[in-house]
Amino acid sequence: MEINHDIIEGMALALKQARHITVFTGAGISEESGIPTYRGDDGLWSKYDPARYADIGHFLHDPTYYWNFFQEVRYPLLKNAKPNKAHLVLAELESKVNLKSVLTQNIDGLHQEAGSTKVIELHGTSRVIRCIECSKEYSIDDAFEKAQCNNPPLCTDCKGLLRPAVIFFGEALNPDILQHAFDEAATCDFLLAIGSSMIVYPAAQIPMIAKQNGATLAIINKDATPYDSRADYLFHEKAGTVLAQLTGTGIYMFTKL
Ligand SMILES: [Zn+2]
Incomplete structure (x- = not known):
């Protein structure tokens, strides 16, 4: 049109x-x-279920799922998106x-x-990673490196779990x-x-x-x-x-x- x-x-x-x-x-x-949007169903994105990687209950229960998604999908996407x-x-x-x-x-x-x-x-933003215990912030590059060595990645200072600075499903x-x-x-x-x-x-x-x-x-x-x-x-x-x-x-x- x-x-x-x-x-x-x-x-x-x-x-x-x-x-x-x-x-x-x-x-x-x-x-x-x-x-892609959550409903987008192309390629790698569809391999991960948003009901699991974007939900606070699931994240706290099994953070490795989010961090696998981060390494395979979100991080490369953020690095490439213009x-x-x-x-x-x-x-x-x-x-x-x-x-x-x-x-x-x-x-x-x-x-x-x-x-x-x-x-x-x-x-919130998926470009900032934060410790759930002490709130220390990390770049996505730091978090990616940490996740490759240890999944889930932990805070250097206090060994707290790292999470993205986004609002998950189930959070206000x-x-x-x-x-x-x-x-x-x-x-x-x-x-x-x-x-x-x-x-x-x-x-x-x-x-x-x-x-x-x-x-x-x-x-x-x-x-x-x-x-x-x-x-x-x-x-x-x-x-x-x-x-x-x-x-x-x-x-x-x-x-x-
Ligand atoms: Zn910490």
């Missing part, structure tokens, strides 16, 4: 005039970087419009790698981070939602809070979402395709208002 240029220009103008833009991203934005056009345009937009925050459900760190500086990670989101995200949704006058189906909590709350507070809502998602009928701008497209078009609009010719 061809993207209507007038609609892109209209959205660009609305973004330009917005005083507080909040971006909200989900797995769809990282698919174009080769990060930000795509959508990540890069969002990073550039910080200097073009009043973009105040990027709320993300993703744990891949690709927004930061693209250059975004205002990222709020609702589900960090209440401070969640509140920060909800505040951003309530304060913004433009919410740009990208690559999230916005069905599950808290993703479903964010567009609702924004709309209740009068924000303009733009949705870019390959599939339909429950908020499509309330969107001011709606694109059932890949994130990179739509955001690439923004770079051809007036946003890129003028400095911030």
Whole structure:
């Protein structure tokens, strides 16, 4: 489907005039970087069951399963994944419009790698490894080396179990981070939602809070979402395709208002 240029220009103008833009991203934005979703069933990824590697109960019962998954799948994926056009345009937009925050459900760190500086990670990050006893942090490279010698890898200082700094299934989101995200949704006058189906909590709350507070809502998602009928701008497209078009609009010719 061809993207209507007038609609892109209209959205660009609305973004330009917005005083507080909040971006909200989900797995769809990282698919174009080769990060499969949980439901993706290609190759090695399907060898491991997310109900086991991403669940806190299973992790504590048998951490070797996660660390096998980490060594075989997640670590190589994180090392190879590069930000795509959508990540890069969002990073550039910080200097073009009043973009105040990027709320993300993703744990891949690709927004930061693209250059975004205002990222709020609702589900933590898989790029940081932490000791469950003393909270000492390790890089994924350190953890990979440790896991190759000893599975599960243990903290150098206290011999505690190492875990990724992500929110597992069965764990609560960090209440401070969640509140920060909800505040951003309530304060913004433009919410740009990208690559999230916005069905599950808290993703479903964010567009609702924004709309209740009068924000303009733009949705870019390959599939339909429950908020499509309330969107001011709606694109059932890949994130990179739509955001690439923004770079051809007036946003890129003028400095911030
Ligand atoms: Zn420790």
